[in-house]
Amino acid sequence: GAGVSQSPSNKVTEKGKDVELRCDPISGHTALYWYRQRLGQGLEFLIYFQGNSAPDKSGLPSDRFSAERTGESVSTLTIQRTQQEDSAVYLCASSALAARSSYNEQFFGPGTRLTVL
Amino acid sequence: AQSVTQLGSHVSVSEGALVLLRCNYSSSVPPYLFWYVQYPNQGLQLLLKYTTGATLVKGINGFEAEFKKSETSFHLTKPSAHMSDAAEYFCAVSRGGFKTIFGAGTRLFVKA
Numbered sequence A: 001g002a003g004v005s006q007s008p009s010n011k012v013t014e015k016g017k018d019v020e021l022r023c024d025p026i027s028g029h030t031a032l033y034w035y036r037q038r039l040g041q042g043l044e045f046l047i048y049f050q051g052n053s054a055p056d057k058s059g060l061p062s063d064r065f066s067a068e069r070t071g072e073s074v075s076t077l078t079i080q081r082t083q084q085e086d087s088a089v090y091l092c093a094s095s096a097l098a099a100r101s102s103y104n105e106q107f108f109g110p111g112t113r114l115t116v117l
Numbered sequence B: 001a002q003s004v005t006q007l008g009s010h011v012s013v014s015e016g017a018l019v020l021l022r023c024n025y026s027s028s029v030p031p032y033l034f035w036y037v038q039y040p041n042q043g044l045q046l047l048l049k050y051t052t053g054a055t056l057v058k059g060i061n062g063f064e065a066e067f068k069k070s071e072t073s074f075h076l077t078k079p080s081a082h083m084s085d086a087a088e089y090f091c092a093v094s095r096g097g098f099k100t101i102f103g104a105g106t107r108l109f110v111k112a
Helices: none
Strands: A005-007 A010-013 A020-025 A029-035 A043-052 A065-069 A077-078 A088-095 A112-116 B004-006 B010-014 B019-026 B032-038 B044-050 B054-058 B062-069 B073-078 B087-094 B101-102 B106-111
Touching: A005 A088, A010 A020, A020 A088, A020 A112, A029 A077, A043 A065, A043 A077, A043 B101, A077 A088, B004 B087, B004 B101, B010 B019, B019 B032, B019 B087, B019 B106, B032 B062, B032 B073, B044 B054, B044 B062, B044 B073, B073 B087
Parallel strands: A010 A112, B010 B106
Antiparallel strands: A005 A020, A020 A077, A029 A043, A029 A088, A065 A077, A088 A112, B004 B019, B019 B073, B032 B044, B032 B087, B054 B062, B062 B073, B087 B101, B087 B106
16 A cells, blocks of 8 residues: 555553554655544654664653554554553654655554543 | 644634634744644645745645744635535644644534
């Protein structure tokens, strides 16, 4: 496919369980981002990967959140010991240009809707 | 630090009426500005962007936005609303590089 894909599209879990969310970026895109979107709210930056550089984790809300990316491909966002406040749509985006002097058009996946009971 | 303010979390217009969604930003350097649209149960899609050059930019689906540096604004307009325009719209600002700051979003309702 040509776009960013995410799986699963929906995830319902019980409080305290761990969850893994997956993102497949557009082939060739060096930059990958994770955002959280709570109901009725804007996008909250979580983490950013760019090539082989150390990821920018400045948006991760707690140490229960972590993410990995294999090279310039798939990324997984892991939430440990989920809490009800983690319920949200998690959006992944990728972009081809991430140089400091360039603008940055991000292409978004459809998101994973996480519900923590 | 950069920030984006979208005035009005909800906007309702009649079909055929003018659409105006307001966005103000703050940035210490000339910004790159974006509008994204999110249809129900979908990810965000780029509607239009301002980088350099002409301050009036045209996007998809008949939308356009004007960068006004003196007012630090980047309002989104469309002359005539269509039912299919009902969606959530996000304004965003970037200084270049990776970090893009998104506004809280404005949900557009279109009445028949």
